[in-house]
Amino acid sequence: MHFPSSRLRRLRQTAALRSLLAETSLRVENFIAPLFIVPGKGIEKEISSLPGQYQLSIDKAISKAKHFEQLGIKSLLLFGIPEYKDETGSAALKADGIIQRAVRELKKDCPEMCLISDLCFCEYTSHGHCGIIKDRQLENDTSLDLLVRQAETHADAGIDMIAPSGMLDGCVAALRRGLDEKGYMNLPIMSYSAKFASGFYGPFREAVDSTPQFGDRQAYQMAYTNVNEALREVALDIEEGADIVMVKPALAYLDVIRAIKDKFAHPTAAYNVSGEYSMIKLAAKQGLIDGEKLMLEVLTSIKRAGADIIISYFAEEFASLRKT
Ligand code: PBG
Numbered sequence: 001m002h003f004p005s006s007r008l009r010r011l012r013q014t015a016a017l018r019s020l021l022a023e024t025s026l027r028v029e030n031f032i033a034p035l036f037i038v039p040g041k042g043i044e045k046e047i048s049s050l051p052g053q054y055q056l057s058i059d060k061a062i063s064k065a066k067h068f069e070q071l072g073i074k075s076l077l078l079f080g081i082p083e084y085k086d087e088t089g090s091a092a093l094k095a096d097g098i099i100q101r102a103v104r105e106l107k108k109d110c111p112e113m114c115l116i117s118d119l120c121f122c123e124y125t126s127h128g129h130c131g132i133i134k135d136r137q138l139e140n141d142t143s144l145d146l147l148v149r150q151a152e153t154h155a156d157a158g159i160d161m162i163a164p165s166g167m168l169d170g171c172v173a174a175l176r177r178g179l180d181e182k183g184y185m186n187l188p189i190m191s192y193s194a195k196f197a198s199g200f201y202g203p204f205r206e207a208v209d210s211t212p213q214f215g216d217r218q219a220y221q222m223a224y225t226n227v228n229e230a231l232r233e234v235a236l237d238i239e240e241g242a243d244i245v246m247v248k249p250a251l252a253y254l255d256v257i258r259a260i261k262d263k264f265a266h267p268t269a270a271y272n273v274s275g276e277y278s279m280i281k282l283a284a285k286q287g288l289i290d291g292e293k294l295m296l297e298v299l300t301s302i303k304r305a306g307a308d309i310i311i312s313y314f315a316e317e318f319a320s321l322r323k324t
Contacts, residue, residue, distance in 0.1 A: 049203035089124030130166035148178035200275030261306030
């Protein structure tokens, strides 16, 4: 047997050596935890499709946020489930709407927390699409006008960052212009730049009841076959003023994260979505896999692929693990 003198197993012999050599590490500070907020009081309803995740009324969301703060989680991504849905998603524009109220209340008790709103209409429209529908198609530019109005109400409520998720063309430019005109030039935008039409959103749509009543989202979200197109989306968003770009989902798109990070060196987030979370949770429940091990492996892979920020339903579990 003739070996070169490098034996890579030398440095794998003990836990101390292995951790000394770790090239990638996860930090609680890089996580954003999603929260689902519903009207009412005292509500803490587990979402059956997302084990361990809850629909929370504002009072319960505040307790949750305080708990997160103790764990070191400093950013929340807020999703609102409104009192009513209609054709235009008008509940999203109310100064006292679910998100607007949640932001005001959360800010009182957790002023240090970075509150980010998912800016879209699909939770608010009766048809479940991400804006105004005409001839069964999502109308881009009229939807943009409404999106800007929605953003202004979030800004008025005191939001720290907005995250447009509808994949409308020109949305970052429209939002930037609208916010700047109102004096919100310092409000950052995290754009869902490369959001793919994905089967991995299944459990989320149950959480917020936003399954499209007809058609699907392929006419606005991206095809999972395309990476060059993802780079074009990101290039445009950066040009339009996006402060952070995002890839979503994460796990089946690690190559896209890497390509974006390498090309643009821009702050990059990845959304470890509902289906990615629930697959692990349910397989662990069945005894097929070790849930904690898989969580760490998957989250690390997202970081290794180049994500600076990870949005994940695992944020709380990961942070708790760090504390124990
Ligand atoms: C749209 C939105 C969706 C998700 C986040 N924002 C759903 C969709 O596009 O269908 C999915 C999140 C997840 O699956 O965890 N407002």
